[in-house]
Amino acid sequence: TRTYVITGSASGIGAATARILRERGHQVIGIDLHDAEIDADLSVAEGRRDAAQKAIELAGGTIDAVIACAGISAPIAKTVSINYFGVTELLEHLLPALRGSAAPRAAVVSSMASLQPVSAELVQAMLDGDEAAALAIGETLEQQGPRVGFLTYSSSKRALSRWVRRQSISEDWAGSGIPLNAVAPGTVVTPMTKGLLSTPQGRKMVDDAVPMPLNGHQDPESIATLLIWLTSEENTHVAGQTIYDDGGADASLRGDDI
């Protein structure tokens, strides 16, 4: 059995991932705002540091895999702190404990939204590791209403996928023998999307932006099982990828762009 740290374990994709891993006999240390082994706020630096420290303690020093699912889709500045820094900083804190494993792995949840329009300036601030600058840009976007504010979400996921791509081949990750990847879901039926999917107008908006010709909206389990494979011992060479697990949304939107 392996020891997994899962963020966002109290709901949606993270909860499905935690449940399946426990059913398969693995140890799961969940991190979430509430209802987790470790209750922590990943939107702030101390929360990330404390959560990592507690996770390493609970794991007894060695962690086999980290799966980062926690995230929000609100058109607000704070989205950069949770979706980008709440993932990248936590992974960096957990890296020493991963190196102790015989088969360490990490995976994060990006989004189809990473392919949508972004604020290039905001993506750059995140990749520069400048959370204060990213938050300031996020505030400006937020003040211009939800349509512009949503750029914060797409930007956070674009930056996250790019961070994964860059880091995956670095001395820290590839050099330590750790496959690092992202999964980008289409529209998953979870508490995050419940409100939008409950009205015909909301559904139309979502389906126009994210067409899913294969099997339509997906269950969180469809993402969980891919995250679990990417972080299993079976994955030895998939690195730096953002895998679109999305009912054909990426193929529909990007077509021949390959």
Ligand code: NAI
């Ligand atoms: P969810 O809302 O069901 O679960 C997210 C979890 O993250 C919640 O338990 C929440 O408490 C936790 N969380 C939020 N802020 C936190 C913080 N500051 N500190 C610690 N934990 C925090 O959402 P869902 O759908 O499971 O989303 C999981 C991931 O999948 C997110 O990163 C989201 O952006 C991504 N995603 C979801 C899609 C969907 O259609 N549901 C589509 C594409 C990506």
